[in-house]
Amino acid sequence: MMHTYRELVIxxxxxxxxxxxxxxALLLFLSLRPLLHFVGFSRLFSNPAxxxxxxxxxxxxxxxxxx
Amino acid sequence: xxxxxxxxxxxxxxxxxLVFAGLPATSWAFAIRIWIAVILALYASFWxxxxxxxxxxxxxAILALPTRGQAMEKAGFRLIATVIGVAASIAIAGFFSxxxxxxxxxFSAWIELCVYAAGMLDGNRAYAAxxxxxxxxxxxxxxxDSPQQVFPTGVARGAAIAVGVLASALINDVLAVPDYHPVLxxxxxxxxxxxVSYAExxxxxxxxxxxxxxxxxxxxxxxxxxxxxLAAESSSGNARSAAARTAMVDLVTGLFLARALAAVSAAxxxxxxxxxxxxxxxxxxxxxxxxxxxxxxxSEDVRSSLEALRAGEHPSREWRAPLYRSRRIAAESGGxxxxxFALASxxxxxxxxxxxxxxxxxxxxxxxxxxxxxxxxxxxxxxILATPIACLLAGILKYxxxxxxxxxxxxxIGLAPFVxxxxxxxxxxxxxxxxxxxxxxxxxxxxxxxxxxxxYDPETFLVTSLFVCLAAILPFAAxxxxxxxxxDRRLRQLLSExxxxxxxxxxxxRQHLAxxxxxxxxxxxxxxxxxxxxxxxxxxxxxxxxxxxxxxxxLRLCGSALGRLANGPLAGAADAARTALAQRNASAVRASAxxxxxxxxxxxxxxxxxxxxxxxxxxxxxxxxxxxxxP
Numbered sequence: 001m002m003h004t005y006r007e008l009v010i011x012x013x014x015x016x017x018x019x020x021x022x023x024x025a026l027l028l029f030l031s032l033r034p035l036l037h038f039v040g041f042s043r044l045f046s047n048p049a050x051x052x053x054x055x056x057x058x059x060x061x062x063x064x065x066x067x
Numbered sequence: 068x069x070x071x072x073x074x075x076x077x078x079x080x081x082x083x084x085l086v087f088a089g090l091p092a093t094s095w096a097f098a099i100r101i102w103i104a105v106i107l108a109l110y111a112s113f114w115x116x117x118x119x120x121x122x123x124x125x126x127x128a129i130l131a132l133p134t135r136g137q138a139m140e141k142a143g144f145r146l147i148a149t150v151i152g153v154a155a156s157i158a159i160a161g162f163f164s165x166x167x168x169x170x171x172x173x174f175s176a177w178i179e180l181c182v183y184a185a186g187m188l189d190g191n192r193a194y195a196a197x198x199x200x201x202x203x204x205x206x207x208x209x210x211x212d213s214p215q216q217v218f219p220t221g222v223a224r225g226a227a228i229a230v231g232v233l234a235s236a237l238i239n240d241v242l243a244v245p246d247y248h249p250v251l252x253x254x255x256x257x258x259x260x261x262x263v264s265y266a267e268x269x270x271x272x273x274x275x276x277x278x279x280x281x282x283x284x285x286x287x288x289x290x291x292x293x294x295x296x297l298a299a300e301s302s303s304g305n306a307r308s309a310a311a312r313t314a315m316v317d318l319v320t321g322l323f324l325a326r327a328l329a330a331v332s333a334a335x336x337x338x339x340x341x342x343x344x345x346x347x348x349x350x351x352x353x354x355x356x357x358x359x360x361x362x363x364x365x366s367e368d369v370r371s372s373l374e375a376l377r378a379g380e381h382p383s384r385e386w387r388a389p390l391y392r393s394r395r396i397a398a399e400s401g402g403x404x405x406x407x408f409a410l411a412s413x414x415x416x417x418x419x420x421x422x423x424x425x426x427x428x429x430x431x432x433x434x435x436x437x438x439x440x441x442x443x444x445x446x447x448x449x450x451i452l453a454t455p456i457a458c459l460l461a462g463i464l465k466y467x468x469x470x471x472x473x474x475x476x477x478x479x480i481g482l483a484p485f486v487x488x489x490x491x492x493x494x495x496x497x498x499x500x501x502x503x504x505x506x507x508x509x510x511x512x513x514x515x516x517x518x519x520x521x522x523y524d525p526e527t528f529l530v531t532s533l534f535v536c537l538a539a540i541l542p543f544a545a546x547x548x549x550x551x552x553x554x555d556r557r558l559r560q561l562l563s564e565x566x567x568x569x570x571x572x573x574x575x576x577r578q579h580l581a582x583x584x585x586x587x588x589x590x591x592x593x594x595x596x597x598x599x600x601x602x603x604x605x606x607x608x609x610x611x612x613x614x615x616x617x618x619x620x621x622l623r624l625c626g627s628a629l630g631r632l633a634n635g636p637l638a639g640a641a642d643a644a645r646t647a648l649a650q651r652n653a654s655a656v657r658a659s660a661x662x663x664x665x666x667x668x669x670x671x672x673x674x675x676x677x678x679x680x681x682x683x684x685x686x687x688x689x690x691x692x693x694x695x696x697x698p
Contacts, residue, residue, distance in 0.1 A: 036302035042379065048301050049135060049240045 021067075025060035090491055093133075098490035100242055101131045105486050105512070106479045108234035113475065113519040117230065118223035121516045126231025128508045131490060134247035135239045136300030142232040143299060144195035149228050152202020153221035160207050164214035171412045177203055178431060179405035185438040186397025189390055190292025197435040204431030211424045246300055248307050251293060252376050255314050258287050259369050262318055266325035266362050275329035277613040280322060281597050287318045288587075288594040291388055303379030314372035316386035319590045320583045321365035323620045327683050328358040330617070334686045350660055350682050357679025387584050391591040393564055396552060400443075404434050407545035414541065422530070429538030437542065440502075441598065443551045449502055450539040457510030458532035460485050464515060465528065473520045485511055510535060558599040558608050561592055565615040572619060574626030575645050582623035589616050614687075621684045622648060628677040632663075637674060640666045644681055653689035656681055 005017035042048035085092035104127045112120030181200035185193040297308040335351040375382040411430040415423040440446035468481040492504025632641040644659035660681035667674030
């Protein structure tokens with residue numbers, strides 16, 4: 001079965017689904033930051049920057065898959 | 068001797084930095100990283116068939132910063148400013164298209180607003196304000212004759228910038244670009260050592276130099292715009308940013324207290340030798356003891372905040388770091404920028420040349436960017452120097468290196484020296500050369516304008532090169548006609564604002580900033596005064612500025628200390644002290660301190676603090692008269 005992507009419409013302007021997924025993933029990632037700080041996420045990895053990038057990509061992928 | 072041995076040992080053990088062609092390996096790594104990011108941004112833009120691939124590459128060049136947090140913060144502001152600029156472009160083009168002179172007047176007004184906002188902000192926030200003006204220039208001004216193209220152009224630019232930001236972020240993450248917090252931690256530690264050494268000098272009885280203190284304040288305050296970038300660095304970024312900010316504010320307060328200790332120490336023997344009663348001597352002793360305790364406490368606070376910065380934790384108490392900006396200087400700079408743009412517009416209307424909208428948009432870019440530079444005139448001079456170099460480099464790359472090639476691999480290899488060279492220049496400690504490197508890199512990519520397929524039309528290249536050079540010359544010529552604020556005028560304005568703030572400070576009213584935060588805000592003004600007196604470091608204006616700084620900070624400390632007595636048995640004495648402070652009368656303040664001391668029980672810490680602060684206020688106000696009547 002084909003996955004259909006819904007386009008976001010702002011004032012009659014269609015926004016590409018990838019843009020809305022990327023923005024939503026960014027918002028979710030930013031809202032997760034206090035939790036990540038609380039659990040000491042950056043101390044768990046040798047390269048926290050790549051770990052955070054991977055987390056963002058995972059959120060983005062999950063959003064694309066589930067919605 | 069032992070110290071020397073230790074130094075020698077550490078020098079032997081410490082690995083020597085790797086140097087290649089006279090430049091450290093980190094500079095080469097930075098330059099190669101920028102080249103890879105430019106290639107990636109261009110490849111992604113070509114693959115996505117974006118209309119403005121050069122904007123993606125220029126974004127990478129603009130985000131070329133040595134650490135990840137700095138680049139991320141700037142990227143965030145670049146995206147936000149692009150959204151605001153595109154919205155403004157649509158609004159301006161929608162309401163004022165085909166209104167000729169009125170449209171240019173509206174553009175001028177927008178530039179004025181953006182430059183004013185840039186003048187009221189610092190760091191990447193100021194850059195974002197300037198970018199709002201640049202975005203309108205690139206979208207609305209370039210499409211001045213085809214307003215229906217404003218929206219598609221805005222979307223194309225937004226998409227290209229997003230690709231550039233992603234390419235830059237990806238390369239920074241994957242290539243493990245260093246974090247900024249270790250560098251900032253080292254800088255703050257060095258500043259802490261300098262403040263401690265200044266305080267130790269004061270305790271030893273050495274003269275407290277205003278010039279040295281002002282220089283230290285400038286160095287501490289210069290860290291402010293960089294602290295914001297820590298927040299973008301990692302999930303612990305907000306905590307680190309708060310810790311660094313708190314350390315910076317405490318450093319300013321610590322330095323002020325060290326100066327206060329010097330002033331009270333110098334005043335103490337005079338009081339004693341003049342055979343005043345024992346109470347005065349006792350007050351001085353209380354004041355000195357309180358100041359010594361405060362200096363030590365602030366130093367401990369800084370140390371604890373620095374530990375929190377290293378550990379990625381919130382400090383035990385957080386300070387805000389408010390920014391001081393002169394509204395008048397910002398407003399006049401905005402007005403001047405609008406006049407520069409209007410003059411350039413009139414020039415093009417009079418000449419009647421075709422396709423001058425591109426040149427006019429470039430003029431707006433130079434004006435916008437110069438608003439974020441510390442010295443506007445210096446920036447436009449550098450732009451005049453950078454544009455011909457960039458045109459020459461782009462011409463060599465286009466017609467000698469690539470010479471008709473259309474393969475991406477050849478473009479990637481051909482770009483290498485033209486990106487790595489200016490990027491290496493950007494890493495030099497000399498600020499002029501560093502700015503020149505950044506301008507050359509950005510303008511080279513802009514003039515080359517990589518597209519898929521690459522165009523090799525010599526006429527387009529020549530016209531673009533001519534317009535780019537002209538766009539740098541016109542703002543410079545406009546600045547000759549109407550010069551920007553001179554250092555002297557800036558200094559007079561800042562000093563008059565410092566006097567006004569001191570005159571209008573009423574400690575009986577509730578203050579919205581803590582004394583430490585307000586003192587930091589005043590230190591930001593000192594930084595601007597130091598910059599304005601760069602040519603005459605020992606000017607009397609600097610001494611006056613420091614005197615006002617001390618007096619204002621002492622008043623605020625008194626207000627805070629007396630506020631703690633407001634609801635206790637000493638409320639009456641505290642109120643009398645506030646009245647004496649409102650008169651700025653040193654002997655009345657000293658008398659009120661004496662009355663407070665007599666009314667308070669022995670060893671009452673809040674009363675001791677208030678007494679100490681009042682003694683300090685009496686000393687700083689007796690050292691320099693407050694010109695309450697002068698404008």
